[in-house]
Amino acid sequence: MSKNKRSMWSVKLSTAAIVLIPAAIGINYLGKLFASLLRLPLWLDSIGTVLASMLAGPIIGAASGIINNIIFGITADPISTVYAITSGAIGLTVGIMAHKGWISSIQKAVVVGLVTGVVAAIVSTPLNMIFWGGQTGNIWGDAFYTFLISTNSPQWLASFGDSIVVDVPDKVVTVLISYFIFKGLPNSLTNIYRQDSEIEEI
Amino acid sequence: MGSMTLYVEKNSLIHHLDPLVKLLYVAASIALTYILPEPLFIAGVLFITFLLLVVGKVFRNSLPIVALSMVLIFSLVIVQGFFHPDNATELFAIGPVVFYEEGLTVALGLVLRVLVMVGAFSVLILTTRPDEMVERLIKKGMSPKIGHVILSVLQLIPQMRATMGKITDAQRSRGMETEGKLLVRIKAFFPLIGPVVLNSLNETKERSIALEMRGFDAPGKKTFLNEEKIYPYNKQFAGMLVIIILLAIVWRVIG
Numbered sequence: 001m002s003k004n005k006r007s008m009w010s011v012k013l014s015t016a017a018i019v020l021i022p023a024a025i026g027i028n029y030l031g032k033l034f035a036s037l038l039r040l041p042l043w044l045d046s047i048g049t050v051l052a053s054m055l056a057g058p059i060i061g062a063a064s065g066i067i068n069n070i071i072f073g074i075t076a077d078p079i080s081t082v083y084a085i086t087s088g089a090i091g092l093t094v095g096i097m098a099h100k101g102w103i104s105s106i107q108k109a110v111v112v113g114l115v116t117g118v119v120a121a122i123v124s125t126p127l128n129m130i131f132w133g134g135q136t137g138n139i140w141g142d143a144f145y146t147f148l149i150s151t152n153s154p155q156w157l158a159s160f161g162d163s164i165v166v167d168v169p170d171k172v173v174t175v176l177i178s179y180f181i182f183k184g185l186p187n188s189l190t191n192i193y194r195q196d197s198e199i200e201e202i
Numbered sequence: 203m204g205s206m207t208l209y210v211e212k213n214s215l216i217h218h219l220d221p222l223v224k225l226l227y228v229a230a231s232i233a234l235t236y237i238l239p240e241p242l243f244i245a246g247v248l249f250i251t252f253l254l255l256v257v258g259k260v261f262r263n264s265l266p267i268v269a270l271s272m273v274l275i276f277s278l279v280i281v282q283g284f285f286h287p288d289n290a291t292e293l294f295a296i297g298p299v300v301f302y303e304e305g306l307t308v309a310l311g312l313v314l315r316v317l318v319m320v321g322a323f324s325v326l327i328l329t330t331r332p333d334e335m336v337e338r339l340i341k342k343g344m345s346p347k348i349g350h351v352i353l354s355v356l357q358l359i360p361q362m363r364a365t366m367g368k369i370t371d372a373q374r375s376r377g378m379e380t381e382g383k384l385l386v387r388i389k390a391f392f393p394l395i396g397p398v399v400l401n402s403l404n405e406t407k408e409r410s411i412a413l414e415m416r417g418f419d420a421p422g423k424k425t426f427l428n429e430e431k432i433y434p435y436n437k438q439f440a441g442m443l444v445i446i447i448l449l450a451i452v453w454r455v456i457g
Contacts, residue, residue: 015418016410018347022354023402026362027395033366034394038380038387047395067348071355074332075207077270078323079316131319133312135281137274142281149285180392181399189403192410 008057008099016192017056024048024064025071031174042170049091050116050178054103056193058095065091079137082127089123090116094175103179113175117168124163125156134159141166206356208263210328216258220433221335222342223440224326227254230443231322235315237450241307244314251321255328264324271320275313282309332356337428346424362402369397 027048035044049068053061065087073081093116102108128134134155135142141162148158182190216224231251235244255261286305293303333353340349370380373393379386413419 013347014410015414016406018351019354019406019410019413020403021351022358023406025355026358026402027399029359030362030366030398031395033363034391037370038390038394040384040387040391044391047399051399063351067351067355071352073323074327074335075356078267078320078327079271079274081323132274132278132316133282133308135274135277137271137277139273139277142277146281146285149281149287155287177391177395181396184396185400185403189400189407192407 008095009059013060014193017060020052020056020060020193021064021067024052024060025068027051028064028068031177042173044170044174044177046087046090046171046174047178047181049087050094050175051182053091053093053095054098054178054182055190056095057099058092060193061091061095062088063091065089082131083124085127086120086123089119090171093119103182106176106179109175109179110172112179113172114168116175117171118164120167120171121160121163124167125160128159128163129156134162136162136166138162138166206359207332208267208327209331210260210263212259212329214257214259214329216254216260216325216329218434219329219439220436221326221330221338223433223436223443224330225335226440226443228322228326230447232315232319233447234450235318237447237454239311239315241310241314244311244318248314248318248321251318251325254325255321258325258329260324260328263328264321267324267327268317268320271316275316278312278316279306279309282306282312334431337426340424341426341430347418350418358402362398365398365401366394369394 025048028045029048031047032043032045035042046065046068049061049065052064066084069080069082069084069087073079073084094112097103097112097115102112124136125134128136135145144165145158145162148161149155153161231247234247238244252261255264282305283301284299284305286302286308288304288308289302291303293301293306295301336344336349336352340346373390374380378390378393380390381387
């Protein structure tokens with residue numbers, strides 16, 4: 001039995017893990033579609049990325065996030081390309097925290113969601129500053145931005161507030177949904193993506 | 203089953219350009235708006251981008267893509283026009299609402315830049331087949347595995363959209379409510395997304411076995427099914443774009 005457990009950063013990816021990326025992107029797309037079909041007040045467009053991070057670790061999670069936004073950039077919505085880095089950071093954060101055991105209970109999953117939301121806002125803020133002067137184009141976020149600016153807050157703080165109002169609730173709900181789905185998956189399915197699985201030799 | 207891409211099949215000069223040159227144009231036009239951030243100059247870049255859309259016979263197809271960014275544009279004009287920190291000179295007022303010159307100038311620059319970005323991307327995505335672009339990128343050294351991922355997403359999403367229709371119908375026929383109060387709608391989310399996720403994860407299992415059997419993981423050089431297309435004036439166009447960027451940088455440094 002080999003003792004050298006492969007770390008979560010292993011770059012050599014199994015075919016199953018690579019095939020997981022398109023599936024994750026598809027799930028992202030459907031999450032967004034169902035959310036708008038049911039007129040839910042959130043995007044829920046990163047369920048696939050989060051799920052892929054939980055299943056196959058941070059590298060696959062980040063790859064799903066980045067490729068997701070690039071594909072939507074070149075097929076539907078050019079503006080989403082800008083946020084490829086944010087999506088990558090989301091995948092990375094969830095992947096690392098999941099590997100460290102932060103998805104063992106609902107309470108911990110909420111913490112993962114909060115951390116992910118804050119990370120997403122931190123990464124988005126400079127992007128929003130560079131590309132659109134600090135705003136996000138989301139009505140609630142921009143209203144909060146306007147409020148902060150009118151109280152004489154510096155622009156970067158207002159921009160950060162703009163992102164955080166939008167990102168944190170969305171990411172908490174996204175991580176929770178992914179957590180419930182993940183817990184419901186059969187072991188025969190979750191095992192095939194893991195990079196750190198030990199193979200016993202006879 | 204709709205297709206995922208916005209590619210418009212037409213016969214134009216832009217359609218026959220190398221996808222990589224168009225990709226370079228996207229990068230160059232966005233970079234230019236930062237190197238020389240005067241509204242008049244950005245408007246010039248925007249004009250050229252629209253000209254390319256017209257030459258590519260896809261100007262009308264680009265309008266829905268531009269419309270997608272309208273919310274952002276409105277938000278930029280309103281928020282920056284009212285509340286920009288440097289606002290001092292009153293330009294005009296509608297009732298109690300006052301627009302300031304400084305804020306609107308900032309907003310104008312930002313809006314033009316958003317339009318350039320969306321326009322340049324439209325030139326790329328409306329006149330380029332995604333598989334052609336991916337193949338070019340792989341030939342230039344991108345990993346074929348990433349290429350596979352991108353192209354299979356484009357096939358997978360229409361399939362998943364069809365599955366989604368089936369699942370929505372199946373759950374509705376079992377009495378699931380999809381209308382009504384927020385709580386009812388939230389409850390409906392799980393029976394909808396659950397089966398799709400399971401379904402697509404199960405498919406990845408089969409897909410990965412199928413790929414392995416065809417040597418997806420095999421080491422060695424991969425060959426291509428399609429013969430390499432010859433693009434006219436490829437180097438010249440790419441060189442021109444690079445020179446324009448360099449000139450803009452020089453202009454910025456001197457001016």
